[in-house]
Amino acid sequence: MKLILTGILAGLLAATAARADEMVFTSWGGTTQEAQTKSWAAPFEASSGIKVLQDGPTDYGKLKAMVEGGSVAWDVVDVEMDFAIKAAKDGLLEPIDFNVVPKADLDPRFTTDHAVGSFYYSFVLAWNKGAVSGEPTGWADMFDLTKFPGKRTFYKWSAPGVIEIALLADGVPADKLYPLDLDRAFKKLDTIKSEIVWWDSGAQSQQLIASGEAAFGQLWNGRVFALQQDGADVGASWKQNMTAADVLVIPKGSKNKASAMKFLATATSAKSQAMFAEASGYAPINTAAKAEMPADVVKSLPDAYVDGQIDLDMNYWAENRDKIAERWYAWQAK
Amino acid sequence: MSGNLLHRLPILRRSDGIGGALPALTLITLFFVVPVVALLLRSVTDPVPGLQNYATLFGDGTYARVFFNTFLVATVVTAVTVIVAFPVAWMLAIMPPALGSIVFGIIILSMWTNLLTRTYAWMVLLQRTGVINRTLMDIGLISEPLPLINNLTGVTIGMVYIMLPFMILPLVGTLRAIDPMTLRAAALCGASPFDAFRRILLPLSLPGIAAGGLMVFVMSLGYFVTPTLLGGTSNMMLAAMIAQMIQSLLNWGLGSAAAFILLLVTMALYALQLRLVGAKRMTGGI
Numbered sequence: 315m316k317l318i319l320t321g322i323l324a325g326l327l328a329a330t331a332a333r334a335d336e337m338v339f340t341s342w343g344g345t346t347q348e349a350q351t352k353s354w355a356a357p358f359e360a361s362s363g364i365k366v367l368q369d370g371p372t373d374y375g376k377l378k379a380m381v382e383g384g385s386v387a388w389d390v391v392d393v394e395m396d397f398a399i400k401a402a403k404d405g406l407l408e409p410i411d412f413n414v415v416p417k418a419d420l421d422p423r424f425t426t427d428h429a430v431g432s433f434y435y436s437f438v439l440a441w442n443k444g445a446v447s448g449e450p451t452g453w454a455d456m457f458d459l460t461k462f463p464g465k466r467t468f469y470k471w472s473a474p475g476v477i478e479i480a481l482l483a484d485g486v487p488a489d490k491l492y493p494l495d496l497d498r499a500f501k502k503l504d505t506i507k508s509e510i511v512w513w514d515s516g517a518q519s520q521q522l523i524a525s526g527e528a529a530f531g532q533l534w535n536g537r538v539f540a541l542q543q544d545g546a547d548v549g550a551s552w553k554q555n556m557t558a559a560d561v562l563v564i565p566k567g568s569k570n571k572a573s574a575m576k577f578l579a580t581a582t583s584a585k586s587q588a589m590f591a592e593a594s595g596y597a598p599i600n601t602a603a604k605a606e607m608p609a610d611v612v613k614s615l616p617d618a619y620v621d622g623q624i625d626l627d628m629n630y631w632a633e634n635r636d637k638i639a640e641r642w643y644a645w646q647a648k
Numbered sequence: 649m650s651g652n653l654l655h656r657l658p659i660l661r662r663s664d665g666i667g668g669a670l671p672a673l674t675l676i677t678l679f680f681v682v683p684v685v686a687l688l689l690r691s692v693t694d695p696v697p698g699l700q701n702y703a704t705l706f707g708d709g710t711y712a713r714v715f716f717n718t719f720l721v722a723t724v725v726t727a728v729t730v731i732v733a734f735p736v737a738w739m740l741a742i743m744p745p746a747l748g749s750i751v752f753g754i755i756i757l758s759m760w761t762n763l764l765t766r767t768y769a770w771m772v773l774l775q776r777t778g779v780i781n782r783t784l785m786d787i788g789l790i791s792e793p794l795p796l797i798n799n800l801t802g803v804t805i806g807m808v809y810i811m812l813p814f815m816i817l818p819l820v821g822t823l824r825a826i827d828p829m830t831l832r833a834a835a836l837c838g839a840s841p842f843d844a845f846r847r848i849l850l851p852l853s854l855p856g857i858a859a860g861g862l863m864v865f866v867m868s869l870g871y872f873v874t875p876t877l878l879g880g881t882s883n884m885m886l887a888a889m890i891a892q893m894i895q896s897l898l899n900w901g902l903g904s905a906a907a908f909i910l911l912l913v914t915m916a917l918y919a920l921q922l923r924l925v926g927a928k929r930m931t932g933g934i
Contacts, residue, residue: 373895374895374896374898375894375895375896376895378898378900465776470881471896472896511798512880512881525775525777526777636897636899639896639897640897643710643892643896643897644708644710646881646882646884647710647713647714647884647889648710648713648882
């Protein structure tokens with residue numbers, strides 16, 4: 315019965331399944347997916363003759379339904395790295411064929427047996443200069459309601475980032491973050507809970523900060539970069555910026571696995587990664603990409619702010635994802 | 649299961665046979681009954697056979713709070729909708745038909761606009777830097793933005809707006825059926841307008857209020873988009889919680905159990921509605 319349900323679900327989802335000379339790429343929409351389309355899909359289509367259909371946004375529930383129902387409509391999916399580690403363990407992903415996807419230049423931090431990096435980014439502290447008096451200098455300022463009153467915005471979903479920010483603000487040294495002290499983190503978050511506005515998509519985080527609806531918040535650096543490019547009066551602090559990565563995966567049972575592998579090879583190549591980084595402000599996962607980029611773009615990347623930079627621990631998160639998520643959502647609903 | 653329901657619906661019994669209804673019934677069986685049964689099965693088999701998913705839902709304070717929120721929002725929305733809809737419905741009932749059909753058209757037209765668009769429009773109006781707060785601050789009525797969004801206020805405003813047609817339409821039907829002479833008679837007998845409303849109009853319009861109110865309540869229980877966009881995380885309703893379990897937590901067993909409970913509650917309310925209001929009014933009496 316379980317199979318029938320998932321079969322029906324997946325059948326519906328796969329109703330627009332790609333033909334042999336087509337494949338489907340799924341990502342998160344917005345400026346990020348536009349940049350991926352332009353930097354990866356377009357050159358891939360030109361060189362391979364395989365048409366890349368765009369779909370989205372990424373939805374882990376759908377991905378699981380497709381794989382369990384045996385009717386996979388997505389061939390390459392952009393997912394968060396901690397999800398990828400967990401999903402590989404749960405048997406939802408195809409192993410990467412590194413004979414097709416050259417591994418030599420890929421940043422080993424973001425490469426696993428079942429995933430290659432898509433891009434990596436930092437969480438930075440961004441603020442609307444018109445809505446904040448003075449300059450916040452670090453995560454602790456987001457918890458200082460007297461010095462910095464106003465709404466602050468954080469990422470809504472249970473994911474690496476906010477818990478770590480709360481702990482750092484509470485005085486936990488950066489090298490002692492893991493294992494995460496959840497009690498302490500939630501206690502710290504309680505002190506500003508009434509002032510938190512949650513963002514659940516990158517576009518929303520931009521809208522909140524640009525309009526001053528939230529005075530400041532924890533944003534993906536690429537989104538801040540795009541705001542500043544558009545001339546919005548937005549400041550950013552890179553102090554203790556936190557890196558995390560999106561990775562590209564192939565759902566188990568993809569009907570265009572061979573095309574998908576070739577797509578990964580193009581997407582992770584130095585040239586495509588450089589193009590994408592230039593368009594999005596996110597960092598390339600191909601270590602040779604920087605040589606292909608203009609110097610001023612290289613300066614705006616997380617790589618330029620390694621001093622005090624914190625790598626969010628994806629393996630810890632993959633291991634504890636469900637447990638943390640349960641507490642996270644319970645706390646939010648309170 | 650479907651056969652049972654069929655015989656209890658008088659409107660179907662009146663028809664000559666179910667031959668013509670076969671395509672629709674097949675569709676409902678395939679895409680509603682089968683998935684619902686699968687849902688129920690999943691809720692007691694995933695991840696292991698047993699009732700642990702239901703035990704979790706009932707035993708955990710968080711989930712209890714979400715259930716409470718859901719009923720709270722549905723109750724508040726229904727009450728406010730009734731209060732707002734009644735004058736409109738009354739006006740429509742006594743209006744000249746030509747003018748009435750224009751107002752009707754406007755109400756119906758609002759239902760044709762995309763739900764998401766309408767909800768986003770409310771975000772633009774209600775947020776701290778939104779049109780309403782800006783205007784009120786500009787004319788000096790308030791010095792701090794009113795908290796109109798990310799809370800129960802925002803959810804109520806957005807949902808009442810969407811639910812209004814579902815309340816107004818059945819209510820107009822009921823109000824039109826009331827003989828205006830009864831109100832004149834009340835006035836002649838010395839009843840004040842308020843007395844006439846309280847003792848004549850209100851009791852006579854109760855079937856319409858009950859029909860519309862239950863419809864609004866039942867629809868509100870399963871609402872997702874509006875509470876998610878206009879409410880805060882502490883206003884989470886069942887539908888949003890189910891989506892979270894399915895999409896983010898990938899805990900399909902628990903999500904199925906919650907969905908099944910929501911379905912049961914909704915069906916129980918529908919049965920109550922059938923009993924109170926009568927199937928005839930529900931299915932074709934307006």
